[in-house]
Amino acid sequence: MKVKQIVLSSRPKGMPTKDQFRTETFTLPALQDGEVLTKALYFSVDPYMRGRMNDAKSYVAPYKVDEPIVGGGIGKIIETRSSGFQKDDLVQGFFPWATESVHKATTVQKIDTELAPAPYYLGILGMPGLTAYFGLLYIGKPKQGETVVISGAAGAVGIVVGQIAKLKGCRVVGIAGSDEKIKMLKDEFDFHEVINYKATSDMRKEIKDACPNDVDVYFDNVGGSISDAVIANINFHARIVLCGQIALYNSTEVPTGPRLQPMLLTRSALMQGFIVSNFKDHFSEGMEQLSQWVKEKKLKYEETIIEGFDKLPEAFLGLFSGKNKGKMILKV
């Protein structure tokens, strides 16, 4: 079977462009016992994938040049040689950027579209939702009445973090980069305070005004000078959850900034980097709780859906110019 796939044509230096991707035709191998063949329906594009385009030590192996990009995806089974799956089952897993693909049956999971629409399993009920859940609750450990600040608040992870923090009785302050996102956070997600970092000349003061009792938990998706402004306002025993640093992913030189250690030291504060798979032993707990909240309508979700397999690179690149409200999804 001939399929269309998108490979990494070269490693980017700095901000990636469409030149880093190449579409080609590929012949799938015959299905083996224990495998399933899927037709791709949805792909997840996520900021962490930028890191895999570099040839550097990180928590996931780098993509290989001339091989397909791989990311979260949802597909429909069109052929199965595994007793665990039937034709037409919808499954999620790590999918190569290809119109059809072959998977070991043990690497995909069925999804329940009665509970939530399919793309939710790439967002609030997938990696971003679990990232929000574990990062906030296991590292941030917010207590009732505390102030939680979120950068990249209108992104796939940020909007879940904010809602969970509200469920825990916290004051929630969101930072985002457009009036449209700010309006969404305020009107649809009821954040207590919102700051458009592109519309202020003094972030440090904006944070101070929005957080009269200082910042107890900072959930950081962004990094850079936004984080400097937040960290200048942390409280004693603050927890800084490092989830993403999208402002820095495309840096070609080592970015510099104010040294943070004196602030962390004088505030007895914690800063912890993580990746969701650190918590894999707790995934079932996380999924159960998130599903429960979705079912009870305590958690809402927001997606930006771009259509057309060929637009995968465009959807991915859009993450770095803030094109998405909520989760960026590519619908095939």
Place this chain on the structure above:
Amino acid sequence: MKVKQIVLSSRPKGMPTKDQFRTETFTLPALQDGEVLTKALYFSVDPYMRGRMNDAKSYVAPYKVDEPIVGGGIGKIIETRSSGFQKDDLVQGFFPWATESVHKATTVQKIDTELAPAPYYLGILGMPGLTAYFGLLYIGKPKQGETVVISGAAGAVGIVVGQIAKLKGCRVVGIAGSDEKIKMLKDEFDFHEVINYKATSDMRKEIKDACPNDVDVYFDNVGGSISDAVIANINFHARIVLCGQIALYNSTEVPTGPRLQPMLLTRSALMQGFIVSNFKDHFSEGMEQLSQWVKEKKLKYEETIIEGFDKLPEAFLGLFSGKNKGKMILKV
């Protein structure tokens, strides 16, 4: 009773000098019920005291101008109006820089000079020892076979951290700033590797060579570019214990350096600032364990003793030019 005392005459900008201190005569108030009068025997001078000379939010209140400097001290009771103490008892506590001083009996503790010499209670069996114990074991959580790197390794806290890490079966790498200190760490304290940061042009490579399996725990007393070099070599799930930042205490501008968040993020690493009093509920456990190790001769100690009450400012200022091997003590 007239006593000599040393007050803060003005707040320093940058590196403090002797001009920040003034010696004066002071008349002690009459002893009240529940109080003891002590003659000072030893004073502890510690890097954290630099922070208290600033008028800034921190974990301890700033010193007041024209009032005595206060720090750890040991005194002999020369008059008591508390049934808990007798004349000639040796006690430790927070002492003003004065030849004699009055204390509420509840704020001083008797010391046991059978177990260890008096100055030990300002060092290995005092605040620095507890700082090493809790910072390393409660935040650093070293596991057998892991690599522990210590900056300011020849200081009051560093030499205890290194020995405890060795007791826990770790590979211990110490960084210090003179050949004499390096020799002491190697010959007297049996550190596995030692690095004189003043004698190398490429700290990053020195750390890499000394830590073939990367750095699992970094116990940081120093900050600045030494820390940059260590953090460039951290392992996945590394723990960075922020105990001191002596390289930065006298900065007059916000120091800048490479942003650490990308490294912490891609390594799922933790950075935690602390002060020993965060662990006050566990002090008795810490003291018991440290005393036990001292008794069993599993922990040794090193002191630099300067004599003469009037030399208190000089002893304190010497901390910032690395004059001390081990704990800096002023003997009255």
